[in-house]
Amino acid sequence: MNVVEVSQVNKSFKGIKVVDSVSFNTGQGEIFGMVGPNGAGKTTTIRMLMDIIKPDSGEIKILGQPINEAVKNRIGYLPEERGLYRKLTVSESLSYLSALKNMKRRLAMEREEELLKRVNMLPHKNKKIEELSHGMGQLIQFVATILHDPELVVFDEPFAALDPVNTQLLKELILELKSQGKSVILSTHMMNQVEELCDRILMINKGQAVLYGSLAEIKSRYKNNSVFIECDCLPETIPGVAGIKNHQKYVELFLDGRTSPQEVLSTLVSSGVKVDRFELSTPSLNEVFIQVVKEG
Amino acid sequence: MSKTFIILKHEFRQTFKSRSFIIITLALPLLAILGLGIYQGVHHWYHPAAPQEEKIGYVDQTGMFGNYTSQPGVLFILYPGEQQAKDALLAKDIKEYFVIPTDYLSSGLITRYTTSREPTPSAKTTEQITDFLVSNLLAGNVSPQVLDRVKTPMLLASIRLNESGEIVPGQDVVSSYVVPIVFALLFMVSIFFASGFLFQSVTEEKENRVIEILLSSASSRQLLVGKVLGLGVAGLIQVAVWLITLIVFSQVAKSIIPALSDLSIPASLIGWGLLYFVLGYLLFAALYAGVGSIGASAREGQGWSTIFVLPAILPYYFSYFIISSPESAASKALTFFPLTSPITSMMRLASHAIPAWEIALSLIILAGSIALTMWFAAKIFRVFLLMYGKRPALREIIRYVRES
Secondary structure, three states: OEEEEEEEEEEEEOOEEEEEEEEEEEEOOOEEEEEOOOOOOHHHHHHHHOOOOOOOEEEEEEOOEOOOHHHHOOEEEEOOOOOOOOOOEHHHHHHHHHHOOOOOHHHHHHHHHHHHHHOOOHHHOOOEHHHOOHHHHHHHHHHHHHOOOOOEEEEEOOOOOOOHHHHHHHHHHHHHHHHOOOEEEEEEOOHHHHHHHOOEEEEEEOOEEEEEEEHHHHHHHOOOOEEEEEEOOOOOOOOOEEEEEEEOOEEEEEEOOOOOHHHHHHHHHHOOOOEEEEEEOOOOHHHHHHHHHHHO | OOHHHHHHHHHHHHHHHOHHHHHHHHHHHHHHHHHHHHHHHHHHHOOOOOOOOEEEEEEEOOOOOOOOOEEOOEEEEEEOOHHHHHHHHHOOOOOEEEEEOOOHHHHOOOEEEEOOOOOOOOHHHHHHHHHHHHHHHHOOOOOHHHHHHHHOOOOOOOOEEOOOOOEEOOOOHHHHHHHHHHHHHHHHHHHHHHHHHHHHHHHHHHHOOHHHHHHOOOOHHHHHHHHHHHHHHHHHHHHHHHHHHHHHHHHHHHHHOHHHOOOOOOHHHHHHHHHHHHHHHHHHHHHHHHHHHHOOOHHHHHHHHHHHHHHHHHHHHOHHHHHHOOOOHHHHHHHHOOOOHHHHHHHHHHOOOOOHHHHHHHHHHHHHHHHHHHHHHHHHHHHHOOOOOOOOOHHHHHHHHHHO
8 A cells, every 4th residue: 555645746836836746656664765956845745745735736645545633643744944842841842742643641651761762862851952952852853753653754854964873873763664664755855865765766856756766776777887897907998898987996887788797797707807896887866866957 | 632632731731831921820919918918017017196186276356256166176276366376376386277357257258377388278177167167157046957967968879770760780989990990901911921922832833843743743723722722721720810819809908908898899790801801812812823823933923913902902091981981882882893892891891881782792793703813813824834934915814815
């Protein structure tokens, strides 16, 4: 079953199309990346998913139904720009937000204890939010997002302004959610995070979906048909190689399109070259994005 | 548990715990205790000297005024000539003296001499001298009873009748003036506080974006209704504390301050006061929530709120007019206009000058406006809570509300 089904959704602000006929689905146990530059329409799309703003047209189904009160209880949402009630304690904030998700008080307290321990924030449980550092506040927000054990978790730019230690912690927690069978939507403009975490992606530019599918499939679609090689010495000419580019530490061989990388490798090995590294070049998501935008 | 109720509970708890709420709520009881304490202290430590009989000298050139020289609180002392009287005055034997000239009967002229600075002779002195003169003038001509009636021709008692000839009860000052004014003052303090609190709550959620988490958990209507009712419950507790204070204070004050011994506040007036207070409070809370979501910051929201506060305090400025002519068209209009209706209705209720249908109509209008304002505010709330840092034009507000 699809956890999120978005079809042909449009939204304009003051006559400007911010989201233009966007469609996508996400499934269970999947980390779905929404990527694109700032202002591409990612946050607007997410706000429509969360029923914070209504689409002008199109249909959105979450967990098989149009969004309603019951469905809201099964969603966790971490907004892009964050904050909590500054005067409340960590514990009070978490109690209130989980109660709003219809979570039983006792169960909420158990989960709170467990999750705070997981992010090393248990000693700060009774501190006011305003007494915490920025990074600590973000961890508490993360706990608030998943405290009610949601089936769908939506993170809007979760890594913004996180230090490397907490970034790593957050990545681990997101992967844990995946392993528990949750559906995760991760919106970010940081392509490297997406490459590391996501199974499938939707790439948005200027409100339009420009790429949609599994990350591996997209990358192979945009590969350069070249290989990277590190070796002791390279013959002047290699059959099937149309061009050579020297990258200092390694060399990129551009294949002629008729020869497979395996054939090139066996040619090299049989001619006595000692190969340290032989790797198919796959473009980074960033390069794919730039290429897509140029083509579009 | 419904989400509205969870929000209500949260908002109530936050309000109830806040320092400003506690200070404002307890200010009245503390002031009352302080006031009674000061009264008791003054009463205990300061014993005013028993009023001594005053002495007023006079020179009688007609020979008609020799009797009744002892009137209540004053002793009249006859001097044979003006010089002796003047000497006695300067020696402070007497407070003042007056001269009755030979042509007094035809001219009525009395010349009074005093060393104290006074713009006009005091009413008490005038009455004392008048009584002394009247007593002597009528001496022997009329019975003592007639003499008393000449001095005090009437003790006035006024009774008001309604259209069907029944007596309209008590026109006493406390319930017709003091109660509505106290009600108006407390109501204004309370809604000013509520406005501040709602603005703070709405703008904080807007500024730190908690609002997005809230809206992904509950609807904007639940959020608004929960907030307004939560604050309403806090308001109810506040007014209950004040009411108990006033009842206890009036009972205590009655027993220790003789001047207030016949103080009484009719129970029905208290009941109406509570009803109007709560309804008015809810109306203003809903208005403030809507306005608070439009303003970008708490300070800006406060500026907008002035628009609603002005009509709210209008009846207070016109209190004299409303209390003295409660059945004029203007008083009626203020009774029905929802923002001015709580204070105006209380003023008219206190002076028993409001027909039952007008009370009913004003309550219906008030309740209807609360529902309408909440509905409208919930729409505004949803649209503008997400517009950060931008202040919309009125045209935009109308367009967005229509669209949402």
